[in-house]
Amino acid sequence: ELKVEQNPLFLSMQEGKNYTIYCNYSTTSDRLYWYRQDPGKSLESLFVLLSNGAVKQEGRLMASLDTKARLSTLHITAAVHDLSATYFCAVDPNYGGSQGNLIFGKGTKLSVKP
Amino acid sequence: NAGVTQTPKFQVLKTGQSMTLQCAQDMNHEYMSWYRQDPGMGLRLIHYSVGAGITDQGEVPNGYNVSRSTTEDFPLRLLSAAPSQTSVYFCASSPDSSDYGYTFGSGTRLTVV
Numbered sequence: 001e002l003k004v005e006q007n008p009l010f011l012s013m014q015e016g017k018n019y020t021i022y023c024n025y026s027t028t029s030d031r032l033y034w035y036r037q038d039p040g041k042s043l044e045s046l047f048v049l050l051s052n053g054a055v056k057q058e059g060r061l062m063a064s065l066d067t068k069a070r071l072s073t074l075h076i077t078a079a080v081h082d083l084s085a086t087y088f089c090a091v092d093p094n095y096g097g098s099q100g101n102l103i104f105g106k107g108t109k110l111s112v113k114p
Numbered sequence: 115n116a117g118v119t120q121t122p123k124f125q126v127l128k129t130g131q132s133m134t135l136q137c138a139q140d141m142n143h144e145y146m147s148w149y150r151q152d153p154g155m156g157l158r159l160i161h162y163s164v165g166a167g168i169t170d171q172g173e174v175p176n177g178y179n180v181s182r183s184t185t186e187d188f189p190l191r192l193l194s195a196a197p198s199q200t201s202v203y204f205c206a207s208s209p210d211s212s213d214y215g216y217t218f219g220s221g222t223r224l225t226v227v
Contacts, residue, residue: 002154002191016166033216035218041208041220042204042218042219042220042221043157043204043218044219045215045216048214048215050213066224072207088156088157090157098145098171098196098208098210098211099145099162099164100144100145100146100147100163100164100208100210101159101162101170101172102147102159102206102216103159103173104149104156104157104158104159105156106154106155106156
């Protein structure tokens with residue numbers, strides 16, 4: 001059974017600081033997704049990582065995937081208040097071909113303070 | 115394109131009642147899935163489908179039924195609602211390669227009293 005663990009679960013940051021959210025998963029997978037959720041809202045897709053070594057960047061966020069270590073990171077650079085949200089990683093448990101199901105981590109609630 | 119449309123947005127049920135949560139997408143996506151979100155639990159997969167006529171169980175399928183008669187629609191049925199099914203329900207869809215990620219609906223907030 002695939003398990004997806006995120007840490008930390010809660011993160012309070014100061015504006016301008018850097019930090020990394022970690023997503024570990026327990027079985028072989030080659031597809032990983034990062035989502036953002038604002039309170040009371042739906043999930044917004046941030047990154048789709050489809051191979052070992054994949055790195056994607058959008059603004060102050062950068063995501064990477066190491067399938068051998070079964071680890072993905074979401075790095076935040078020079079945080080701003082607008083990044084305050086809950087961030088989820090989700091793993092496709094079907095190595096080599098998707099079947100339409102994802103297993104989510106519990107989420108990291110990020111709060112960026114002045 | 116409306117994307118993924120979920121109805122209703124809010125619902126209160128009494129224990130033992132049944133209801134259907136609707137999910138429709140207009141993007142011709144093959145993959146559709148249902149998740150529930152509870153505080154501190156992330157999203158947990160209930161049922162999913164890789165195409166019309168094909169469904170499978172996820173992590174927490176008990177108490178829920180699904181069917182997929184068309185590509186566009188993937189309704190979730192609660193057979194006999196229980197307070198433990200109080201949650202926010204999200205429907206998602208993706209093209210069959212899932213290389214472009216999944217699109218989520220706006221959610222249905224269900225309370226069972």
